[in-house]
Amino acid sequence: MAANREVPPMVVQSGMSQADSSNLEPIVVYAMVSINYAPVLGANVLATITSPSGKKFNITLLDTGSDPDVRKNDGVYTRYFTEFVEAGRYAVQVQVTGLGNQTISSTSGPGSAATYNPGLATSDGTVVTNPKGPTAAGNETNGVSTSDLDPFTRVVSPGGFSYSGPLVDPTVDVLPPGKVIDLAVEQVDNQDLSRGVRLTFSAPGSDYDSGTARAYQIRYSYASSSSLTNNFEGGILVTSAMATQGDVLSPKPAGSDETMVVELIAVPVDRNALSVWFALRAYDDSGNVSPTSNVAMMNAFVAPYVEPTPEPTTQVVTSSETTTPQPITTTTTTTSVTSTTPSVKTSDIDNQLKLFKILTAVFVLLTIILASALVATCVVSCSLKKHGKKVKTEMEKRMEKQMALEMAAARNNHNGIRRPEMNLEIGHSNISYTE
Ligand SMILES: [Ca+2]
Ligand SMILES: [Ca+2]
Numbered sequence: 001m002a003a004n005r006e007v008p009p010m011v012v013q014s015g016m017s018q019a020d021s022s023n024l025e026p027i028v029v030y031a032m033v034s035i036n037y038a039p040v041l042g043a044n045v046l047a048t049i050t051s052p053s054g055k056k057f058n059i060t061l062l063d064t065g066s067d068p069d070v071r072k073n074d075g076v077y078t079r080y081f082t083e084f085v086e087a088g089r090y091a092v093q094v095q096v097t098g099l100g101n102q103t104i105s106s107t108s109g110p111g112s113a114a115t116y117n118p119g120l121a122t123s124d125g126t127v128v129t130n131p132k133g134p135t136a137a138g139n140e141t142n143g144v145s146t147s148d149l150d151p152f153t154r155v156v157s158p159g160g161f162s163y164s165g166p167l168v169d170p171t172v173d174v175l176p177p178g179k180v181i182d183l184a185v186e187q188v189d190n191q192d193l194s195r196g197v198r199l200t201f202s203a204p205g206s207d208y209d210s211g212t213a214r215a216y217q218i219r220y221s222y223a224s225s226s227s228l229t230n231n232f233e234g235g236i237l238v239t240s241a242m243a244t245q246g247d248v249l250s251p252k253p254a255g256s257d258e259t260m261v262v263e264l265i266a267v268p269v270d271r272n273a274l275s276v277w278f279a280l281r282a283y284d285d286s287g288n289v290s291p292t293s294n295v296a297m298m299n300a301f302v303a304p305y306v307e308p309t310p311e312p313t314t315q316v317v318t319s320s321e322t323t324t325p326q327p328i329t330t331t332t333t334t335t336s337v338t339s340t341t342p343s344v345k346t347s348d349i350d351n352q353l354k355l356f357k358i359l360t361a362v363f364v365l366l367t368i369i370l371a372s373a374l375v376a377t378c379v380v381s382c383s384l385k386k387h388g389k390k391v392k393t394e395m396e397k398r399m400e401k402q403m404a405l406e407m408a409a410a411r412n413n414h415n416g417i418r419r420p421e422m423n424l425e426i427g428h429s430n431i432s433y434t435e
Helices: 225-230 311-319 333-413 420-426
Strands: 010-016 020-022 027-035 038-041 044-050 056-061 076-081 088-098 104-107 119-121 127-129 145-148 152-164 184-187 197-202 215-221 243-245 257-262 274-283 296-300
Touching: 010 088, 010 152, 027 044, 027 056, 027 088, 027 152, 044 076, 056 076, 184 296, 197 274, 197 296, 215 225, 215 257, 225 274
Parallel strands: 020 152
Antiparallel strands: 010 027, 027 038, 027 076, 038 104, 044 056, 044 088, 088 152, 104 145, 119 127, 184 197, 197 257, 215 274, 243 257, 274 296
């Protein structure tokens, strides 16, 4: 208890994620430590869970931002409890201890707790702002005051929870590693992407946030964030050979800071802006796998992309730019030769086509003229024939008339004696008759 009455009271609020559990579902125990509504950082927060038969389990609640702690340095300390050794009701007690110069509070001043910038005091008293927090920049110049607190201890009892279901078998590992929620990635050298990227995250454990995992499966994608969340297995796998710092096969104990430097492969080179998305899963010795972590994104600095010059196409264009049809060729030296030859042939073909058309027209004209002449000739000859026939008929008539006159004269000369043979000479029939 603070001796100075002007010092605002320390407040510890504690609780559990749920009032009861079954089927080995973990219980999240949390404690929020504040002074004048501002978070208290760096406190030792110890939860003691007592089983129905009186067994005590001590777990240290953490404000590290790793699962199940949602946010680092916000004064909320959390931890999973999974030691369900008995069915029944478990009691929870939380003890918060401050060690003086290692515990600070961040606040915008008495009476106002609206502005909060998380920070962390080191052993020599300097303040280190949270490098990944949304308001980390300008912590000291944003009206935030920090001050050491007198050593203190608070004990609260948030009650407890009930458990019903299968009991934990120490010989069988059924609990998976926790979900990594603070994965971050940055380019090692902004001038040289080939030096790789640096991944940082808090190590999960074999059983949620306890113990040590067996391996990490880290994958990344150049496509999108959803490509990893929807199809984690489709991402590019980070192998041990690709990690120049850290080892995907040697996780650190739960809560440790993990740092890995990874050389990227299959880097797209056809773009000026390159984004990379990372996610990971943790495995334990029994093959239990954690949920997929948060997806960390990095915009890589890459050299400006220059479109490669398509050399064969430009050579074809320059060698045959005076001709309209472009022959489809791909080679370089032979193209210039083969591209000019067909252009000459095409002009010859054009000339020949013109000549052919002219000749065809002349031929058609001549044919028409000849046909007309033939028709005219036929018409004339036919009319002549008809006319000749008529003339001949008139001549015949005159001849017949003349001969009739001669025959009449002859009959007169021979006193009426008929000469049948005369009929035969002028007749048109072979039939002879006698009278
Ligand atoms: Ca927290
Ligand atoms: Ca496990």
